[in-house]
Amino acid sequence: MFCHVKELQFDVHVEEPDPRFASLLLEQFGGGNGELKAAMQYFVQAFSCRKPYPEKYDLLMDIATEELSHLEIVGATITMLLDGINGELKDAANNVEWVDIMNDNAKKEQFIHEAVMDPQFLSLSGGGPKLSDSQGNPWTANYVTANGDPTVDLRSNIAAESRAKIVYEYLMQFTDDPGVKDTLGFLMTREIAHFKQFQAALEDIQPNFPPGVLQGDPRFTHKYFNMSNGEDVRGPWNQGQGPWQNGEQWEYIEDPVNQVVSSQGQKSAKAGGDKKSSKEAKKKSQELSKQRSQEIKQSMSKKGKNWSDYSASRASQPGSPSGDRDKPRQRPS
Numbered sequence: 001m002f003c004h005v006k007e008l009q010f011d012v013h014v015e016e017p018d019p020r021f022a023s024l025l026l027e028q029f030g031g032g033n034g035e036l037k038a039a040m041q042y043f044v045q046a047f048s049c050r051k052p053y054p055e056k057y058d059l060l061m062d063i064a065t066e067e068l069s070h071l072e073i074v075g076a077t078i079t080m081l082l083d084g085i086n087g088e089l090k091d092a093a094n095n096v097e098w099v100d101i102m103n104d105n106a107k108k109e110q111f112i113h114e115a116v117m118d119p120q121f122l123s124l125s126g127g128g129p130k131l132s133d134s135q136g137n138p139w140t141a142n143y144v145t146a147n148g149d150p151t152v153d154l155r156s157n158i159a160a161e162s163r164a165k166i167v168y169e170y171l172m173q174f175t176d177d178p179g180v181k182d183t184l185g186f187l188m189t190r191e192i193a194h195f196k197q198f199q200a201a202l203e204d205i206q207p208n209f210p211p212g213v214l215q216g217d218p219r220f221t222h223k224y225f226n227m228s229n230g231e232d233v234r235g236p237w238n239q240g241q242g243p244w245q246n247g248e249q250w251e252y253i254e255d256p257v258n259q260v261v262s263s264q265g266q267k268s269a270k271a272g273g274d275k276k277s278s279k280e281a282k283k284k285s286q287e288l289s290k291q292r293s294q295e296i297k298q299s300m301s302k303k304g305k306n307w308s309d310y311s312a313s314r315a316s317q318p319g320s321p322s323g324d325r326d327k328p329r330q331r332p333s
């Protein structure tokens with residue numbers, strides 16, 4: 001269940017209206033890397049973790065809920081940056097000039113320009129945020145990625161936090177308002193915190209590579225195909241041990257065309273850098289499949305299911321702060 005607390009997680013202060021920046025900030029309200037996308041992504045991912053991985057469920061729901069709190073902060077900031085516009089729109093009979101909102105002509109001009117560039121923002125939202133990006137594209141569930149495997153979803157989330165962080169970083173360059181900068185700094189910093197939280201949760205799952213369950217074919221996992229002519233660059237992505245475990249290394253295929261022809265389209269290709277045999281990889285796939293499948297099956301009750309366990313619930317007395325809420329449970333080992 002959700003309860004709404006009326007105070008914002010971070011107090012927003014805005015010096016003066018700035019419809020131009022309000023428009024840009026919509027990117028983090030209803031854009032592809034914005035707060036709603038993050039909230040919905042972690043929320044949707046959480047359901048499949050509820051029983052088998054309750055600790056990941058707790059993390060995903062906590063961060064999803066924090067992202068909703070950030071959506072609220074962004075919405076409040078946009079509304080304050082458009083302060084006064086709704087009132088003016090309501091004074092429809094008098095067709096009041098916008099001068100009262102904008103304290104000089106240059107700003108008024110700028111405001112009219114913004115209204116012309118994205119008229120729907122003002123004519124439909126009437127001075128509040130709307131669920132679109134800064135270009136007016138409506139928010140879509142296509143922004144959300146949830147693949148039902150925590151090692152995949154957590155990696156998607158690390159990427160999502162990275163993108164959200166850089167968008168805040170860019171946005172901060174388009175406002176001089178110290179209060180707005182402070183707010184964006186807070187939101188940007190929380191993306192860093194979430195990045196680390198997801199990273200730690202991913203490390204907590206072992207093994208977590210490759211993503212999913214099936215191992216790669218050792219004949220192909222360690223090959224680097226040099227697919228370009230001209231000057232080639234070597235580094236840990238195609239040379240030596242790189243990110244592999246001890247005893248393994250990259251196999252650099254200098255001439256991929258020759259490799260394809262001589263191996264008859266990989267039919268006779270051999271493992272170059274992976275010390276596992278195909279048989280060992282297959283065995284590992286089977287073991288991991290069994291382990292992951294067991295984890296999920298064990299968490300399922302045969303019949304008569306309930307989502308919640310109220311007997312283990314926190315509330316001690318109505319109206320009191322939840323009983324054992326402050327006693328964190330350790331993750332089951």
Ligand SMILES: [Fe+2]
Binds near residue numbers: 191194
């Ligand atoms: Fe975040």
